[in-house]
């Protein structure tokens with residue numbers, strides 16, 4: 019519709035044939051603008067040799083492509099074959115929202131037709147059914163990393179944990195160093211891809227099927243009578259008619275608008291915000307000022323929503339709560355007292371943003387203390403991160419340094435089970451064994467732990483092979 023009006027206006031203004039030329043140029047520029055982020059990322063990874071010595075080379079390549087595209091349209095516009103090509107291209111461009119919709123429609127059908135249910139452990143029957151709270155602190159470093167890289171002694175957090183009888187797995191490691199893959203390990207109690215396997219082709223299928231709601235851990239909790247309450251985008255219960263399940267989404271409209279904007283060259287402004295005098299004013303004008311709306315909801319608010327949504331009229335059922343909290347991941351939204359920052363930076367690099375990163379951990383301590391005081395003392399509480407912060411962002415295995423391993427793959431991991439069960443925990447607690455050990459405790463049935471492993475999965479699209487890095491943790 020918008021496009022048609024635009025087309026019509028152009029036709030009126032440029033009475034001659036030129037309106038078509040303007041239309042094609044505008045379509046080209048619009049297309050290149052919307053692909054700014056993906057194209058510059060692509061150039062950033064793919065470019066090699068002398069060109070990478072030039073400052074901002076991926077931006078310059080993008081600009082050159084934009085410029086030559088316009089030139090080509092202007093100069094060979096009159097050629098018949100070119101007009102034919104451009105017409106087809108514009109039609110494809112206009113119809114892309116339709117094709118995306120159709121593709122989603124069909125792939126959703128495909129997905130629901132082939133549910134994949136794998137069992138990685140025997141059926142478990144619980145003897146004891148306490149409430150279970152799982153706090154996934156996205157990107158929270160291990161104590162060792164916090165001391166070595168940030169000069170931060172997390173003594174407050176340590177004393178909160180010891181006062182509340184938590185077990186701390188000091189040597190815990192992330193299975194993949196990536197959110198979705200690590201969560202998959204925790205909830206499927208399985209490694210999705212292993213050493214030497216092809217990551218991208220397999221990963222696409224893993225990610226498509228990754229709805230934690232279908233994992234064996236969640237199914238086990240449900241079959242033992244648990245209600246499920248999740249605050250995470252990895253949990254999807256849209257299709258579920260079960261009123262004992264509640265999923266709380268986390269995206270607000272500002273973030274969606276921001277993510278659209280960041281695909282365009284607005285990212286240049288974003289990357290250089292320190293040197294742009296009116297950066298925060300620009301954000302205010304665009305309505306992107308974050309103050310109240312970004313970051314995690316307060317725990318108390320989440321709990322109130324959960325309790326309103328879950329039908330609490332019938333007899334009291336145990337609940338599994340999952341809080342996927344991202345304040346520690348960056349962008350960083352809160353100060354140490356958990357007040358929302360008025361102006362935030364979208365720089366997510368914890369090492370460069372160490373002050374707000376540490377503040378987000380102090381906020382976490384404050385919220386956690388209040389929360390632990392408010393719940394039943396027999397509850398199980400899991401505190402775990404999926405991976406640590408980036409130190410160097412290793413693009414391939416050869417670039418993976420010991421520092422990167424310490425920072426990215428060592429994780430924070432702690433748990434409070436019953437007194438007897440806590441005594442049986444060992445240093446292989448965490449990630450793949452998280453729920454195996456909990457279920458072992460709740461059922462009194464022996465469930466074998468699995469071997470703790472860690473894998474490097476390539477960030478650079480040129481590399482595709484998964485490499486096991488477990489033995490690099492013993493340095």
Ligand SMILES: [Zn+2]
Pocket residue numbers: 156157196197198347404405
């Ligand atoms: Zn993560």
